[in-house]
Amino acid sequence: MVQYSASLDLSFAALADATRRGVIDQLGRGEASISSLADRFEMTLTGMKKHVQVLERAGLVVTQKVGRVRTCRLGRRGLAAEAAWIDEHRRLFEARFAALDEIIRELKEEDGNA
Template identity: 60%
Template sequence: MVQQSAAQLDAAFAALADATRRGVLEELGRSEASITRLADRFAMSLTGMKKHVALLEEAGLVTSQKLGRVRVCRIETEGLGEVAAWIAARRKVWNDRFDALDTVLETLLQQERPDEQA
């Protein structure tokens, strides 16, 4: 399961590396949209947009459903939540490290200026 999760994160970050796909996610964050509407919005061919949506689907960031002749896309909050959780965990590690560094620097500054401790 860890490997699958790592592979999912890899796919999500690869998908997020592209500005068009990030734009698609922003668009879908406002409301669901057809591939045709997304293609028009980004001045792109239907084939090109289908490829972008397919990558977002593989990454678990978007779902799509065929309704008649139209494929409607929706943002997948669970996939985005996993990415956000991974980032939040890294942020906590770095915030803890910066807090520890601040403590060390403050101690060193106080040692340099003993007359200001009083």
């Protein structure tokens, strides 16, 4: 039976959106308030809050509210599990493409000998 990780599902869903990937990039440079992120991405505060919530559920971002300002920073979890999953599947694809290349090479050799 194939097992899937709920955390991988949340991470990949969160990273599927260009704005959320941009938020991750921005927070990689340092903390930012939700309002500054909204300004940077030219969107409403409500829209940015929704993006940040998705990133928070995935554990990629953490927020802290001080007074009226909610500050965002990258979560500690990182993307090691996601990178490992991608690497495992990249190797699988590379092996299959290498096998296909070998079949094509053999067919061309056979065709040249006919």
